[in-house]
Structures are given as structure tokens and as C-alpha cells.
Amino acid sequence: MPTALERRARLLGPQMTTFYQDPLHVVRGEGVWLWDKDGRRYLDCYNNVPHVGHCHPRVVEAISHQAGTLNTHTRYVHDLILDYGEALTAKFSHDLSSLLMVCSGSEANDVALRMAQAMTGKTGIIGTDNTYHGNTAAVSQLNSSKVPVGGYQDHVRQVPAPDNMAPVGGTREGQAEAFAKGVEAAIAELEANGHGVSAMILCPYFANEGFPTIEAGFLDRAIAAVRRAGGVIIADEVQPGFGRIGSHWWGHERLGFEPDIVTLGKPMANGHPVAAVVTRPEILATFQDAFKYFNTFGGNPVSAAAAMAVLQVIEDEALVANAQSVGDYALSSVNDLKGNHDVIADVRGVGLFFGVELWRDGKPATDLCAAMVDEMRDRGVLLHSVGRYENTLKVRPPCVFSQDNADLLVQVMDDALRAVG
């Protein structure tokens, strides 16, 4: 009788990675908790997809009810996508009032890049050198850690990403200017090689870059340069969006800029495969004129119902405020660990998206970080790593995370650091 891991390797391929040395075989979820097949409970401090908590009853009920009533596509008229579209776009400013619903953040970014191309007539794209925006052939050109099949094409420029411990330009204070210079150099290269600048695409929290500490205005000079070159700004809000950062619904609001296109994904429907592009009507119409896009599953009634339930739960349970208050509390508690553990080089984040960067002997403590991830899993707390050297513990729990949950996280982190540190 083959084990689950053997079946998995045979069916899904030997390279299909799992988290943890001892992979977690999950069977149930509720709120911030996951249970494994042996009945052991884990505090989920990592998963952003179950944004309002694993198996939230209102989302489950919305999916069940609509799946039992009607599920079809947008070539028929249905009210739910309209109700949801109005509710969602009400959360945006500066005429981001149109949407195109798809099934994954990858599909959303794949569309967003073509919207930019259709609007500008250009093909060059600027991203960072430590990022990931999805897995389609077109979007994987932006990935820095996973080289796309066939290698990189010359229409993408990866500019140095901000970083707390190794700041672009040498100092944290000078990073915004250094980042902008990187963007300006990329613009010059794309204009020289004939692509021109269609878009700069960024996560406004630099989530995959390790969420370096940046403030409002950080991107202003870089954005101005892109706009001068005729390009548009795409904010990939898949990770910071829907209030996770606590202070605002969207990462771009916190940084104080106005993207032309916003892409949404993972947390949008609590795990139901739903994603979207939100943009100005002019951009959507230009894209649709250029390409008669249709997505069979995108915006179907069940997807719209699931996404609407998530939006309502965020409001009704005040999860944005919760992200801020619990996030502040947790960050402060994690900061207090610094005194006990020299390996903690940096503690940073906002809302329910924060982390701890580990260094030892003047070097990124990549192995220690990996050991910590496994040690905490063994102690019943799930998190993972991020950053250029995978030396930052990444905490990004469901947004129903409580102060008690934060206390447990910090206690276990303290214990685990003592055990492996």
C-alpha cells in the first residue's frame, strides 16, 4: 500500500514540493486552525487564502446555496456579478470602477499586462528583481526566482527591490531614490531596445520581496518616470489587498499612489478560485476592443456569491480593524523577543502581514530560518519563509487572527528560537 507521499510523487510529479521536512497531511480547517490526519491541531499563521478564516460558515453557505441554485457563465445576465462588482469597486477610488473576473491571480496579471499593452501600444514591463506575479507563460517572465521555460525575453526589466537589511543604494533612507533610479535605467533600456514601457507592475507591499519597510510616497518618483515614458501602473494586490494591512483596504492606498490597473486573487473568495482585474472603464474597453476576452468560469454566480460573502464578512466582523489592532499587538510582542535572541536582525510588517529576519555572524541565517519553519510546525504553529535569502519568517494568517493567537505564536517562536537558535 503506497503512502500518500508516494502516491503524490507518482501522480503529481516528484518535483511537486510540499511545505516542511515532515509534510503536513491536512484533513480539516476552521478559523485559524488546521487539523492533520492524526487529529493534531495547528495554528495557521501563514495562509492568506482563507482570508476570513478556514471554512467560514457564511462563505460555505453562500457557495452551497448558489451551487445548488445556478452556476453558469457571463454570456447570460446574472445579478450576482453585478451586485458584487458594485460592492467591490466601491472600495476603490480614482475611477477604478470596472472589473473583469477570472479564476486566478495568474490569469488576472496575464490580462493586466495585455491591458497595458493595448493602452500604450508598447510591450516593455518593469518589475523587481525579487518577485513573483504568477505562473502563466507571459507572467512567469516577471519571476525572479523561477526562471521561465525558455528563459527570459528582452521586454522585461527587473529593477533592484527595496530591502531592509541590504537596502538599494546603501541606506534605508536613500532607497526610494535608488529604486527610482533603477526604474529610470530600466525605462532607458526598454526605450533603447524598442519595446518602450507599457507597464510597471508591483506588489504595493513588496510581499515576495520580503515586505521591506517603506512609507507613503516611496514609489512617487518611480511612478512619475513610468508615466512620463507613457507606461501605466499595475498594482498586484493579491497579497496586501482586502484589508490585510490593517490601515487600508489596499496596499496602494497606504503608499498613496493611484494605479491604473489593480489585480486581485488569493483571498478574494476565501479559497474558491476567484480573481479579478479592476481598472478604469477606458482601459477595460480598450482591452476588449483589442481582444474579445471571455473567461468561462470567471465571474460565474457561485464565484460571485463566494466573493460577496467574503466582502460582507470583512465588513461585518470588522476584519480590517482587527488586522490593524492584532497586527500591532503581535508585531510589538515579536519585537520584544529581540532582547532574548541575537539572531533576530529585523522585525517588520504592518497589519496581519509581518515577519522576523534572521541573521547570524553577519550573514543571512537561511538554514536557521528553514529549521525554525520546521521546528514551529513540530510545535503546532504554521508559518513559512520569504526574502532574497529565505531568511525571514513570514507571518500572514487568516484575518480572524486574535490576540490570544498572537500570544501563542510569539510564545512558540520564543521556544523554537531557543531550541534551534
Added chain:
Amino acid sequence: MPTALERRARLLGPQMTTFYQDPLHVVRGEGVWLWDKDGRRYLDCYNNVPHVGHCHPRVVEAISHQAGTLNTHTRYVHDLILDYGEALTAKFSHDLSSLLMVCSGSEANDVALRMAQAMTGKTGIIGTDNTYHGNTAAVSQLNSSKVPVGGYQDHVRQVPAPDNMAPVGGTREGQAEAFAKGVEAAIAELEANGHGVSAMILCPYFANEGFPTIEAGFLDRAIAAVRRAGGVIIADEVQPGFGRIGSHWWGHERLGFEPDIVTLGKPMANGHPVAAVVTRPEILATFQDAFKYFNTFGGNPVSAAAAMAVLQVIEDEALVANAQSVGDYALSSVNDLKGNHDVIADVRGVGLFFGVELWRDGKPATDLCAAMVDEMRDRGVLLHSVGRYENTLKVRPPCVFSQDNADLLVQVMDDALRAVG
């Protein structure tokens, strides 16, 4: 108070097309039936996504139960994707025993093209000149009717598709040879322009091409030429798959060839956003070595549960046999209409995927076909058009379609042809 159509145009863009002059505002579905907001019932003769019938209770229950138990991603181990993967790949032969689950047929084809590229080291792709395989930037290069954003690149060759009324090479009998010559010419061009041949991608039912009448062996010479050139064969089974054609589970079985990669989509989970690539372990491993692909929503427990329920219902309700018997019955009945209506130039199809091509005065009757689609909608039967001239009525109902349903379809088609013919 804006109408639903006004809200739709404002939110989803003015180019977001609907079916029918008088768009259908749907509120409920069950089996082969859809209801509009005024309570009127329609016989659904078009939608293949609700493969086992709209809102099939076993699929709804599977989704509801799993959504309330656990929904997470494949970086944890979970049994359902393994159980489903084993059940699905058992339906394939010649070592198509690995799968990669995604959210849409577009994502599946996007991956399939890169699998071919990773396996062959080449980039050229051969498709037909009257097809559609999806909407990502990479896959939209294959679309013949929707020019991709930025225009066509030179790694794709569109070869003349088979056609009943205007056969490639002049005669139906000579089409296989003529099609192969088109493929051979495309191979020569791709080798001359430096791309080489990575893959030929075809729907083995030529569904978007208007499902011309072809027999086993039709593709043999073309496939041999692609293999000689070092390319692989991708069968896009999104439309013919899961037993719709009645005689077999998959279109490639009916034609008697062995694809290297098979892509699946729409009907796979009855409307839940699920799709997959099924291939040989060697190809999956080569792709994963070339690119560390991960899909957040792909193969999640709810998606796997929904897909498993569909597979079980197909078996338990003997829907493949139903597709064959009801399909044969319906096709025969539609054939009988020929005597009454000179505009019927061709009746063709297999299983529950058939159609009626309309010609008048020696020309494709495109306008008449559009009028028929609307007339039948007004008379309570939903279908649509297909083909190079959109002059073929396309019938592709849920696979629970019965003889009574077929009788109603044929009666209404007869009446509608009298009314608008």
C-alpha cells in the same frame, strides 16, 4: 434605476457580449433546464460545462461538504487530489498517468505549450486556422477568430482545418491527406524560421472548427510528420472529453491516436473552476525541472471533490452510454428535418455534440443561423452557432439529455425553421 444590462455595460465593459438579441437573465438551473427571472423555463441544448446537469445534487453536496471541511492548497498533503488523480488517470491509456491541476482550460493549455517547449527545446506550435484554445497571452496566439493583443507572433502556424462543406483539398475523402500536407508545410516553415516544432495542438473533435465529419486515422499522417520533426501532440479535450461523444471517453480514442499531453477543462467539475493537464510522468517531470510551477487554487480539496463527484456521476448514471444512445436518436431525428427544409445543408456530429449547417442560394446562411438561434431562444430552446461562417447550429447539452428532450429540440427546430427559414 439602471437595468441589469446597463449595470453590466458599466461594470463589465460595453464589449462584454451576451448571447441572444434579447439576453437571457438566468436565475435557476436543474438538469437540462434553466429558468429566467420571469419564471420561464428553457431547455439547455448548449451548455457543456454543467456536464452532469445543472446543479446536480451529488456535485453540490460534494462541494458543500468539502467547502465546510477544508479548502487549502497542494503544498500540504491531502487525500482527495490523490484519489481523484488515480480515478481520472485510470481513464487514460499509454502512460498518461500524471496530472497537474489548474483552474481553467486556458491555464491548462498555457502549461501544455510549455511542457512541449521544455520537452523538445523548440518553440513552434501548429494549430488550425479556425480554432480557439483559451485566453492567456500565450494561448491566444493560437486563436484564429480573436487576433491576440499585439498581433500574431511567428512561432505559430495555422493550418487549414477540415470542413464538411468546404473540405481542405476539395473533397471530404481527400481531407486527411490535404490536412497532413498543411501540417507538413507548417513544419517546413517553422524549421526554416528557426522555431522548430514543439507541438501540434488540436481538439480531436475539431469542436471550434465546426466538428467536421472525420474518422479514425484522420490525423495519422499529420501526427507522424510532427513526431518526425521532434514535436509532441497535445489533445485539447476540453470540449469532447468526459464521454460527451458517446463512443469513447476521449476524442483521441475515437480517432485512434495517442497524444503526449491532454488538456481538460469546462465539464470537469460541472462548473467549479477546475481544469487539468494529463501527461506522461516524464513530461511532467521535465516541465517541473524547467519551471517550478505551483497553482494556488489548482487541485484544492474542494476542486478535487467536485471533480470526483462528476466522475462518479458519469459512471453511476451511465452518461457515456446515454450520450451515445440519445445522441444517435437526436441526430437521426434532426436528419429527418432535411426533407422539410432545403436550408439544411449538412447534419453531423457524434454523441451529444451535433449540429445543423445552413446554406441558402449556394452560400453559408450566416444571418439565417443567427435568426434561428434567437428564434429558438424565444421558443424556449437554447443553442448557439459555430463554424467558419457561424452558419451551423451547435447542439451540446448537458449529458443527462433524454430522448424526450431531443424530441422537444427537434420539434422546436422544425417550427423555428418554418418561422424564420
